[in-house]
Amino acid sequence: MKTSFLALFSHQTQGGLRERLCNTLRQAIANGHLQHAQQLPASRQLAIDLSLSRVTVEAAYAQLESEGYLQRQGGRGTFVSIRMPPPKPKSRVACSPRFSQRGQQVLATGGCQDPPFPHAFAAGSPELRAFPHAQWRRITHQVQRSLGSGVMGYGDPLGLPSLRQAVADYLALSRGVRCSAEQVVMLTSSQQALQLLALMFLDAGDEVWLEEPGYPGARNAFLAAGARCRAMPLDAEGAMPLSGSAKLVYLTPAHHYPTGTAMSLARRLHWLAWARQHDSWLIEDDYDSEFHYEDRPAPALQGVETESRVICLGTFSKTLFPSLRLAWMVVPPQLVQALGRARSVMDGHSAMLPQAITAEFLQQGHFASHLRLMRQLYRSRRDCLLEQINTRLQPWLQPLPAAGGLQLTVQLLQGDEAHLTEQAKARGLLLPRLSPLYAGEAQQAGWLLGFAALTPGEIISACDKLVTLLSHDAKTSR
Ligand SMILES: Cc1ncc(COP(=O)(O)O)c(C=O)c1O
Structure with a gap:
């Protein structure tokens, strides 16, 4: 237990030294800075830290023990024995920040x-x-x-x-x-x-x-x-x-x-x-x-x-x-x-x-070997995702050429990108959107489907969810 309570103690100005120390510790417990079962410093150490006599610290510990805040365990030390409800966050008077123009x-x-x-299909994630x-x-x-x-x-x-x-x-x-x-x-x-x-x-x-x-x-x-x-x-x-x-x-x-x-x-x-x-x-x-x-x-x-x-x-x-x-x-x-x-x-x-x-x-030379291995791994994962798209998601998605990278950009051929993205999120699927990448009016809706961090099994199960979502959407919007 390293805390010395110096700052808290110096804020206590009422009463004698023992009372000030008792108030300091009561306050630390009430504010959650000292929690149930947490050990307090040895009385000798706390006396040095706060420039008090050891007798004063012993007396304060004994008083708080009699009040039920602390428990002294012979040979082991002094511990907090009371469980306090978590302190309520203090409501502060909000001052509105005046940020600079740059801010x-x-x-x-x-x-x-x-x-x-x-996470499927977070874009730009490597396989860690x-x-x-x-x-x-x-x-x-x-x-x-x-x-x-x-x-x-x-x-x-x-x-x-x-x-x-x-x-x-x-x-x-x-x-x-x-x-x-x-x-x-x-x-x-x-x-x-x-x-x-x-x-x-x-x-x-x-x-x-x-x-x-x-x-x-x-x-x-x-x-x-x-x-x-x-x-x-x-x-x-x-x-x-x-x-x-x-x-x-x-x-x-x-x-x-x-x-x-x-x-x-x-x-x-x-x-x-x-x-x-x-x-x-x-x-x-x-x-x-x-x-x-x-x-x-x-x-x-x-x-x-x-x-x-x-x-x-x-x-x-x-x-x-x-x-x-x-x-x-x-x-x-x-x-x-x-x-x-x-x-x-x-x-x-x-x-x-x-x-x-x-x-x-x-x-x-480890970097070069790691890149070599990752290139092979990511290529097989890209192929897996491409196959899923070509065999199961063709009516909705058109992949753009993906000669490299960690994600595959797909154009959305039917359905509303923002709506589908929200729906997917509710099913635990992240679909990074293409249209916000246009500064002006979006020319194309779609998604950037990250594949590098996903095993083939994870790619297939994420595609299962996507197929279900897109077919359901197509049925309900008919
Ligand atoms: C084009 C591009 N440049 C840079 C980065 C990120 O690099 P850093 O994490 O070093 O900022 C990304 C991340 O996705 C990216 O897509």
């Missing part, structure tokens, strides 16, 4: 919602049950043994050098990114990368272009900065530039979110020339590019040119696990120091121990 813009976005785990826990544990022990307090102090806002190097090597080999370790900035999430870029590049009213439909996390980060977000239409080659100019353009070239379209080489070259001409920055969110099930995805847009105006970002949320809170951003050399300083203002740096463990995990 109000943040709230107006509605926030970002992360999927609950594991197949994570190599034993290896991770072994590396954690190894890192703690070898680095000890070396990873317990403050760290570099740009990230742990060994992890920046490991990420640079991985990106060069697997994604064709051209960068040195110095250009890699380690962050908590892709979301933080977007936030940081918005902070550093956008004044209120500045224009940012985003794909339509597109990733709401990006739109939220830019809206929260007071930017004017404009929606770019897509064709079969990817997003198309609008007329005019934008400070930032957010793109998902490897695998458009959420339709899965890969940007053509011609369109990539067009964007690179456009960015040079307009003195703009292209933000390449290389999300999910690790999970490809057909041909290898085209290398990163960042690697196409040496002097590129591309800031490339990616996350370990999907490839390792989301609560790791580690992502990276590869930035041109002239931005590195400024972004490091901005990061230091935001939240200092990412936690060092997870960075050191992740660096080892990559360097020892």
Whole structure:
């Protein structure tokens, strides 16, 4: 029992010392800070903590025992013996917060919602049950043994050098990114990368272009900065530039979110020339590019040119696990120091121990093996979901091509998306909706069905529920 009751005791000003201590303990019990069967500090310790004589503490304990609050058990200590009903929440006088304009813009976005785990059909969830826990544990022990307090102090806002190097090597080999370790900035999430870029590049009213439909996390980060977000239409080659100019353009070239379209080489070259001409920055969110099930995805847009105006970002949320809170951003050399300083203002740096463990995990080759295994697992799960849709859900759902990723986007061919989503929720089925991903009027209703975190059995039983729901809806709306 570590509590010293110092603050509570110092608020008691009425009566002698024994009475003040009795009131302190009665109040702690009544407020639920001390609960039934909880042990109190030894009288000697409490006397030291509160600068009282031990006799006073003994007398207070004895009095509260006689009142039935405490019980003294010879040789074991003093315990709370009374059971109090849980305290009622105090009603406070509500003062209405006066948020800044920026704060109000943040709230107006509605926030970002992360999927609950594991749950059919939460989108973007990796399979955490197949994570190599034993290896991770072994590396954690190894890192703690070898680095000890070396990873317990403050760290570099740009990230742990060994992890920046490991990420640079991985990106060069697997994604064709051209960068040195110095250009890699380690962050908590892709979301933080977007936030940081918005902070550093956008004044209120500045224009940012985003794909339509597109990733709401990006739109939220830019809206929260007071930017004017404009929606770019897509064709079969990817997003198309609008007329005019934008400070930032957010793109998902490897695998458009959420339709899965890969940007053509011609369109990539067009964007690179456009960015040079307009003195703009292209933000390449290389999300999910690790999970490809057909041909290898085209290398990163960042690697196409040496002097590129591309800031490339990616996350370990999907490839390792989301609560790791580690992502990276590869930035041109002239931005590195400024972004490091901005990061230091935001939240200092990412936690060092997870960075050191992740660096080892990559360097020892476990990351590559894990990705290989997950790719096979997710491919078989995607195939299972596709088969279910093609054989049982054809009248209602049309899958979009899903060459990669953790979820399958389906178009809803009949029925009302919002209504069906609510109905599904009541049956324990989560159906992430497609239409809210349009900033303007939704062009297509549908869902993003996450499959990666579900076993074939779980996919089939979730599809059973979906078939029942959709057939019932079709019957009742006839
Ligand atoms: C396109 C896209 N980028 C980024 C993320 C999330 O990354 P993080 O957890 O690092 O913010 C997601 C999550 O679903 C995503 O869909």
